[in-house]
Amino acid sequence: MKNKIKVFRAMHDLTQEDLAKVVGVTRQTILAIEKGKYVPSLDLAFKIARHFKVNIEEVFMYSEEGRTIDVD
Amino acid sequence: MKKNTFFLLVGCIALVLLAIFWYSVETHLPPLLIESAFIIAIGIIYLARKKVTDLIEDERSAKITEKAALRTFQVFWVVFCAISIGAVMNMLYIPQLPRQHFSEPHQEILPWEILPPRMMGYLQLGLLCLMIFLYVGFRIYYARKYGDWETDEE
Numbered sequence: 001m002k003n004k005i006k007v008f009r010a011m012h013d014l015t016q017e018d019l020a021k022v023v024g025v026t027r028q029t030i031l032a033i034e035k036g037k038y039v040p041s042l043d044l045a046f047k048i049a050r051h052f053k054v055n056i057e058e059v060f061m062y063s064e065e066g067r068t069i070d071v072d
Numbered sequence: 073m074k075k076n077t078f079f080l081l082v083g084c085i086a087l088v089l090l091a092i093f094w095y096s097v098e099t100h101l102p103p104l105l106i107e108s109a110f111i112i113a114i115g116i117i118y119l120a121r122k123k124v125t126d127l128i129e130d131e132r133s134a135k136i137t138e139k140a141a142l143r144t145f146q147v148f149w150v151v152f153c154a155i156s157i158g159a160v161m162n163m164l165y166i167p168q169l170p171r172q173h174f175s176e177p178h179q180e181i182l183p184w185e186i187l188p189p190r191m192m193g194y195l196q197l198g199l200l201c202l203m204i205f206l207y208v209g210f211r212i213y214y215a216r217k218y219g220d221w222e223t224d225e226e
Contacts, residue, residue: 016224025130032219038132 001039002061005030008052023047073123081120085113136218140210148203155199159192 009019016034020027023044032038040048049056092109095101121128129137215221 025132028220028222029130029132031222031224032132035219035222037217037219037222038135041131044131 002036002063003033004059004061005034005048008054008059012052019048019051022051073120073125075124075126075128078120078124078128082117085116089113132218136211136214136220139214140207143210143214144203144207147206148199152196152199155192155195159196162192 005019009016016027016030020030023030024047025044029038029040033040045056045060049059052059089106089109093106096103096106
């Protein structure tokens with residue numbers, strides 16, 4: 001799952017801390033999502049997209065390529 | 073309450089618990105004191121945690137905790153059951169195979185004993201303590217996997 005959170009943050013002049021506070025998570029979580037280390041829940045993904053006033057597909061891009069089932 | 077105040081409170085409670093523990097040991101008090109102190113301490117920590125205003129846990133940290141706990145349990149129950157089955161086998165007297173065919177004539181055949189039952193109990197207690205380290209290990213692994221120590225670009 002790729003995302004454009006960093007781009008949208010730059011467009012809205014927001015820091016990771018600001019966005020984290022708005023959506024109710026830690027700054028580390030925003031950083032992990034941006035780096036692709038953590039896939040957010042639907043709830044959080046919608047919150048982020050809604051904050052940027054865009055559709056969820058504009059922020060998060062699902063790709064079959066490199067998709068793995070998270071078993072561990 | 074701020075997050076740091078909460079951690080400070082937890083530290084103080086841990087120190088008090090340690091003091092009560094050593095006081096109970098030195099003065100040969102019944103274990104009821106430290107047991108009730110431990111339960112009260114957990115209660116205070118639980119209530120204090122509810123009053124923390126700045127965020128401590130979000131969905132990512134909840135997922136890390138959940139995964140670490142699940143993996144710990146998966147590893148632990150296998151090891152614990154294997155040891156426990158061994159203990160039960162030991163207590164029920166291990167079935168004697170016809171070893172006399174393989175031993176010297178007139179040699180005394182002694183029953184096999186891996187560990188006496190009392191030692192098995194200690195081993196199980198040790199395993200319980202080991203579970204804590206196992207959990208910490210898994211927690212570190214999943215925290216790393218879900219980007220806990222990622223470098224900041226800002």
